[in-house]
Amino acid sequence: MTSTPSFAVKEHNRNAIARYLYAHAHATKQELERELGLSLPTITQNLRMLDGEGLITRGALQESTGGRKARSYEFNARHRVSIGVSMRPGDLVLCAVDLHGNVIAEADRAIPYRNTNAYYQRIGGIVNDFAAETEKDGTAALGVVFSVQGIVSADGTAITFGAIMGNTGLTLDVISQSVHYPCIMIRDCAASAMAELWADPTLTDAVCIYLDRRPGGAVIVGGGLHQGPNQCNGAIEHMCLVPNGKACYCGNRGCMDAYCSPETLPEDYESIPGFFSVLEQGETHHRERMDEWLERVAQAIVNARTMIAGDVIIGGEAAQYLDDGDIADLRARVERLSPFGTDRFVLRKSLRSDHQDAVGAALHPVEAYLEDICGK
Secondary structure (H helix, E strand, O other): OOOOOOHHHHHHHHHHHHHHHHHOOOEEHHHHHHHHOOOHHHHHHHHHHHHHOOOEEEEEEOOOOOOOOOEEEEEOHHHEEEEEEEEOOOOEEEEEEEOOOOEEEEEEEOOOOOOOHHHHHHHHHHHHHHHHHHOOOOOEEEEEEEEEOOEEOOOOOEEEEOOOOOOOOOEHHHHOOOOOOOEEEEEHHHHHHHHHHHHOOOOOOEEEEEOOOOOEEEEEEOOEEOOOOOOOOOOHHHOEOOOOOOEOOOOOEOEHHHHHOHHHOOOOOOOHHHHHHHHHOOOHHHHHHHHHHHHHHHHHHHHHHOOOOOEEEEEOHHHHHOOHHHHHHHHHHHHHHOOOOOOOOOEEEOOOOOOHHHHHHHHHHHHHHHHHHHOO
8 A cells, every 4th residue: 555645755746846847937747747757646736736826827838749738837936026125325225026036126215314213114114015016916025135234143133333324233123113024134245145146156155345335245155145153254345455544434444445445536526427437538647546446456355365265256336337458457456466376266247236235135035935945
């Protein structure tokens, strides 16, 4: 007498089918039988269950090969969405991503940051309305992830260092007080690195450097985000480049932030876009400033790579102004400054640019949900 399959076997079969459909555009029962080695009754039962849960949809009928046309099945990436929220000094960015990591909705609101209950209540209403819009077609939101410019506690409940925004000690409970969805928060650079991993699954070891007005970084080790026990691995903006140099907002002097921010490039009354516009015209003084800035960035990369000898990914606001020649120049500087000589590593610009930290933040619940329904 055949014994009833255990729960573990049933879960394995269900996960295998969901995982295959997630990875492929579509599949028929016969293809699933051939690729997964499962019986047709098992496949039929699981497809019926997955369909009932809304995890898959029925696709088109395939061309007939002489018999009945086979029905294809597809993974329903809109079954769930996740919301990423980036709080910046001058605006609030929201992104909704589906289970394939595609951005299906986004919004950018010009709302100056204020560390007040009134501000958090206001953004709570904005987040709720934004999430509700994504749920109109029957899609459910997994939750909301706040990307913050600061260091987050190991348990994710508080900002332990928030000098940029002036919110050290701020708790997740306060930020999310008016939000109707489960919430977590993450450091903005770590969120951006999540987007890097999603865009390029081949990444193994890498240092991500985000050249924003307040630079930062993140570390990828073994194909995954490595934040460390204090959640601040990759915070290269506070490595010392020039002992007793320029003052940094952290209270120390000579930090990478004080030398590698694109804010150091423009002269008085000149904007960052204005600087690069003049630079393109070949103005000598601007070229000198750019060379000095690239040298500082190269030294920061060399310092970081003495600890993590992986690839280098350049992102942030300044990256949009760097062309292939600038990237080649930067790599040559890194190789010249490296104490270990040249080695094989990739130095490239980020594959994502628009609202990267909000997108990366949203991917955290997606990753956890996919592991739950598809297995590791």
